[in-house]
């Protein structure tokens with residue numbers, strides 16, 4: 216599978232002086248060797264729901280983890296009561312190095328970019344073809360966030376009963392982004408949703424979409440067990456609904472080919488702040504252009520006089536439509552009203 220430049224969280228990289236030789240070996244042995252492996256499914260006010268050996272276990276962060284955030288998708292080491300029984304609380308003592316991190320937008324209530332999901336493989340951008348109208352700038356911002364985070368983007372175009380997908384797909388054709396067109400009438404007999412599941416098999420897919428685009432309808436169709444799954448979470452939080460703003464990881468139903476995969480629903484995540492985006496990581500998703508950027512001025516924005524990409528395209532090394540698309544994406548870094 217194609218991979219964009221994956222990167223991990225800065226705070227995963229720790230430089231520590233080696234203690235070897237200065238202390239007896241027993242002291243450097245990792246603690247909690249008996250810990251079980253868990254996958255974080257959701258987070259609610261310091262309580263983390265983890266899947267541990269097939270059971271849903273509630274846990275909290277061990278103090279030794281300090282301020283390090285533990286997020287949905289994290290692979291963790293868990294100790295303590297792992298029975299999953301009511302009112303039990305396990306402890307997360309380690310977080311495995313992340314293969315990818317997706318950050319949430321900074322907003323008025325929270326000025327910080329925060330990691331919302333770890334270890335995802337792809338980002339499904341759910342967009343209605345009508346009602347509400349598609350918002351290409353918003354789609355572009357999501358694509359930039361995906362490229363930056365090293366996630367494979369996937370366009371899920373819903374409500375195809377209301378409008379054709381052609382015009383929107385034309386805009387995205389030069390980007391070569393995979394897409395699937397859906398509508399809820401096709402979900403009824405399961406045929407429509409199988410095509411979406413196929414694109415998610417064996418992957419960890421984060422779903423984002425603006426309110427009203429049909430994301431809930433889609434996720435419920437993808438994971439018919441959702442009600443039961445969220446029921447488990449509710450037993451933990453003691454609330455009637457899953458009302459947290461945390462993402463929620465849901466298992467795709469088992470398939471005959473054995474690669475199941477996960478869908479991560481993200482209530483309240485509609486777009487992404489792009490201030491932290493590194494141009495080099497975005498252009499990494501455009502290998503045909505990246506080669507031509509070698510001759511760019513230092514810290515080139517790729518949208519300024521002297522950008523070597525104009526020459527590169529003029530010489531026929533890459534399709535002008537690709538450069539146009541790249542520049543359009545990079546231009547969405549400036550936030551505008553409604554993004």
Ligand SMILES: Nc1nc2c(ncn2[C@@H]2O[C@H](COP(=O)(O)OP(=O)(O)OP(=O)(O)O)[C@@H](O)[C@H]2O)c(=O)[nH]1
Pocket residue numbers: 373374375376377397398399400424425426427428429430431432433
């Ligand atoms: N015509 C049509 N309507 C749909 C389709 N899918 C969902 N809807 C309707 O669109 C509305 C929004 O659907 P939801 O699934 O709740 O959308 P959402 O993106 O989860 O929206 P929020 O709950 O606001 O976050 C509902 O009234 C659905 O019945 C579709 O394929 N075609």
Ligand SMILES: [Zn+2]
Pocket residue numbers: 508511512515516517518521522523524
């Ligand atoms: Zn350039």
